[in-house]
Amino acid sequence: MNKPNPYRPGAGLMPTYVAGRDEIVSEVSGLYEAMLAGIPVQSVIISGLRGVGKTVLINRLQAIAEEAGVFTKYIEIEEKKDFISQIASCAQAYLREAEKKEKLKNIIRKGMDAIKALSLSFDPNSGNLSLSVQDRDLYHSYNLPQSLTDVFQAIGEVAQKTEHPVCFFVDEIQYMRTEELGALISALHRSNQLGYPLIVIGAGLPKLLKMLADEKSYAERLFTYHEIGSLTEKEAELAICEPAKKIRVTYEDTAVRRIIEITKGYPFYVQQFCQIVFQRTEREIIALKDVEDAVAVYYHTLDGGFFRARYERCSDTEKEFTFAMAKCGSLPCEIAEVARILGRKTTSVSPYRAKLINKGIVYAVRHSALDFTVPEYDAFLRRCEDFHAWDRGIKS
Ligand SMILES: Nc1ncnc2c1ncn2[C@@H]1O[C@H](COP(=O)(O)OP(=O)(O)OP(=O)(O)O)[C@@H](O)[C@H]1O
Numbered sequence: 001m002n003k004p005n006p007y008r009p010g011a012g013l014m015p016t017y018v019a020g021r022d023e024i025v026s027e028v029s030g031l032y033e034a035m036l037a038g039i040p041v042q043s044v045i046i047s048g049l050r051g052v053g054k055t056v057l058i059n060r061l062q063a064i065a066e067e068a069g070v071f072t073k074y075i076e077i078e079e080k081k082d083f084i085s086q087i088a089s090c091a092q093a094y095l096r097e098a099e100k101k102e103k104l105k106n107i108i109r110k111g112m113d114a115i116k117a118l119s120l121s122f123d124p125n126s127g128n129l130s131l132s133v134q135d136r137d138l139y140h141s142y143n144l145p146q147s148l149t150d151v152f153q154a155i156g157e158v159a160q161k162t163e164h165p166v167c168f169f170v171d172e173i174q175y176m177r178t179e180e181l182g183a184l185i186s187a188l189h190r191s192n193q194l195g196y197p198l199i200v201i202g203a204g205l206p207k208l209l210k211m212l213a214d215e216k217s218y219a220e221r222l223f224t225y226h227e228i229g230s231l232t233e234k235e236a237e238l239a240i241c242e243p244a245k246k247i248r249v250t251y252e253d254t255a256v257r258r259i260i261e262i263t264k265g266y267p268f269y270v271q272q273f274c275q276i277v278f279q280r281t282e283r284e285i286i287a288l289k290d291v292e293d294a295v296a297v298y299y300h301t302l303d304g305g306f307f308r309a310r311y312e313r314c315s316d317t318e319k320e321f322t323f324a325m326a327k328c329g330s331l332p333c334e335i336a337e338v339a340r341i342l343g344r345k346t347t348s349v350s351p352y353r354a355k356l357i358n359k360g361i362v363y364a365v366r367h368s369a370l371d372f373t374v375p376e377y378d379a380f381l382r383r384c385e386d387f388h389a390w391d392r393g394i395k396s
């Protein structure tokens with residue numbers, strides 16, 4: 001009989017053992033306690049590269065919040081699913097629940113009206129709402145930041161009166177439209193000033209930090225920030241060994257060290273590599289040789305899937321730009337250096353930088369420095385035949 005495979009590589013898949021992140025979990029748990037005790041707290045931003053475990057972390061934080069008695073909703077920003085209509089329905093769900101518990105007719109009515117206004121200020125033709133002509137005229141005059149602020153103020157007031165704090169989890173915040181992000185910041189700013197027990201825990205790529213600062217200068221002080229990355233050696237060891245232990249399989253120490261060396265402790269890569277090692281052996285003690293035997297398949301799987309999916313989204317010129325980044329030697333790299341390697345002026349390569357940032361392949365670490373949003377993407381490029389062909393071309 002085949003033994004079950006305890007590893008779960010994939011977007012947002014909860015691993016069978018969540019390694020590390022203890023500090024953030026304990027800090028955020030403290031925020032829930034504070035809100036439940038009526039003490040106002042700041043919202044939280046978790047940023048990190050692709051596959052480091054942001055979604056897994058916020059799912060875990062959501063489960064803890066629910067257990068603690070905080071009202072929660074999870075929102076994922078996608079191109080097709082805008083933020084405003086999602087937050088409107090989350091706010092509505094909260095008020096409906098509050099309605100059952102307490103007699104707060106007036107405030108709840110005010111909140112429901114604010115949600116209608118929000119939906120209309122975002123989409124005046126919203127067919128989901130039954131409104132009189134007068135209502136439509138009234139709500140047309142609202143703007144997005146004001147409407148979202150009204151909604152947050154209304155639910156914040158209910159949250160305070162019912163002592164039932166609210167936490168919205170917003171994943172992939174970097175995809176939020178500028179006007180939506182601006183509205184969210186304004187709304188949080190106001191409810192924060194009023195001391196309401198309402199927070200947002202947001203997750204996204206590192207470029208999010210700049211997006212927030214660009215949108216509103218005070219955004220910096222509105223949130224506490226946590227950047228997550230690869231696991232420490234000890235945490236990676238747990239991520240490797242604990243899932244296997246559940247089915248009485250262990251690793252030799254040298255095997256564990258080699259997996260950490262190859263995956264650099266990045267959670268997605270650990271899950272992917274261990275899944276492959278596991279698929280290929282029936283042994284109860286996994287040895288270094290089992291790991292070595294799986295290395296080629298591991299790179300083949302990543303290169304043909306995870307990395308290639310991103311690579312194929314780039315035009316030929318954008319690919320050359322990324323090749324030059326991989327050739328810089330160390331990352332983050334300066335745009336001037338990329339231009340020098342390409343034999344062009346910085347101004348003439350800047351549009352490709354902008355396109356790659358837009359596609360989510362690259363992000364600006366500082367104004368002039370760049371890095372890849374996917375860990376180890378430069379190593380992938382250096383394994384590509386296209387890279388070597390290009391490299392031979394620039395040398396000749
Ligand atoms: N703390 C952890 N311990 C072990 N494995 C983890 C941990 N966090 C995440 N993983 C695994 O890593 C992979 C990526 O996790 P997740 O999707 O949460 O990353 P992400 O940062 O949200 O990525 P993306 O930016 O692509 O959305 C999943 O396979 C998940 O099971």
Ligand SMILES: [Mg+2]
Nearest residue numbers: 012054055171
């Ligand atoms: Mg994610």
